[in-house]
Amino acid sequence: MSQRIDHHPVLGSLGDRKQLSFYYNGTVYTAYEGETIAGALLAAGVRTLRVHEEKGTPRGIYCNIGHCYECRVHVDGVPTVRACMTLVQEGMQVNAGSLLPTPLKKGGHGA
């Protein structure tokens, strides 16, 4: 079952929307025009948007309105783009970022 709410009992139906393709971590996904990166990925069942830079633990959206920066991803090479505020564009390359070394931290994962 699609996670998209095409028909809503009060808000009505969405009608035809233009379909777009974009990449997340190299895999191709489908979005519709007007969908945010976070929305399109959630509709496809993807909840993890990035990994925590220091711990590597998975993170998704939290506030969905641009306040918390939990959803930050790399878009076409630009880091710290908020997936909840950014609309998908055709061919967009979205990446989760990666675990970064913490060489100065005792007991860090690099050790």
Add this chain to the structure above:
Amino acid sequence: MIDLLIIGAGPAGLSAAIASARQGLAVRVVDEFYRPGGRLLGQLHQEPDGVWWNGLDEAARLTEEARHLGVEIICGVSVFHLTQSRNGWVVSTTQGEMTVPLLLIATGASEAAVPVPGWTLPGVMSIGAAQVMTNVQRVRVGQRGVVVGINILSVAISRELQLAGVTLDRMILPPSTTVSGTAGQPKAVMQSLLRVAHLAPSLMIRLGSKLMGSSWMQKLAVSLYPSSGFSMWDIPIQLRTAALEIVGTFQVEGVRIAQVAADGSPIAGTEQVIPADFVCIAGGLSPLAELAAIAGCPFAYVPSLGGHVPLHNESMRTPVPGLYVAGNITGIESAKVAMAQGTVAGLSIAKARGKLTNEQPLSDAIQQVKIVRQNATIQFDPDIVAGRALVGQMTAEWIAH
């Protein structure tokens, strides 16, 4: 050259834009979201008379009216710094600097976090996040979820999720900690819930809200409360159950819960894990006022308004020359109040610019805010009027000194 820059295209900012543009001001509105409307965009409530409050329609109406009056609305622009200059303000945005004589900050509110252990797992989100995902993005946040935090906003949004075909397993309290405060205490939550009972369709709850007026009855109700709770719109609301931890490896798999005593402390031996694929945390709202602080505006801490608010008077003027505020940044209230405040700010700014020839509309608009407040369906705090009065008094004192 613009006369007025408005930060925030929510109901307050757009209403201010309309009011000031009508008086002949050249107005620009910037907002970091990709479309105008602010938190209106997600709102969908049935008023007690049965009519739906459709925020998307309201947002479209306000946007169209503003654009029709020549207001320039620019989306996708974040403001991150403000400095005062000789000619007004220099506003730093992600699209460069903007210089403007008069500034209105209408940045709204943000949701207070309640850090339940496990809350960083994908699938955990704020209740407002679920609202926007469901009603604006039109994507279901999951199959079956748990709402942690029982307040007016989470009750209203739970209903919105249900309308969109999302199943809510139950609504429960956050763990009782210094962070969650009274939100983890059954008695306090019961009291605040009784104030919104008029929104519930069930006659029993409506009757209950009248019957349970006195505080000893509320105490009784909490202590005798069936641990299974009651339901609103068939959503189980369990005032005697709290979340202890959100569990899962790569994403939410469930919530560890326990029954709690009337003061919120967990009852030994009642722990269990219930399955869920998403969790919404509802910690309440607080004014998003950092920009006013950067601008050098003095603040007041007023819990009934949601926390720290910039000092301002009834005309929405702050003690800082050329700086105005409107909407949730001045205290947490519903969208209709934000709109009425925006109209006041717009007229007041027009007056400052020498464009308001007759003062009557401004005093009428100030009166209108009070009327709208009194008739509001959704009230976030019972002491809002006293809180507003306190800020007015503090502002007057600040200006006098």
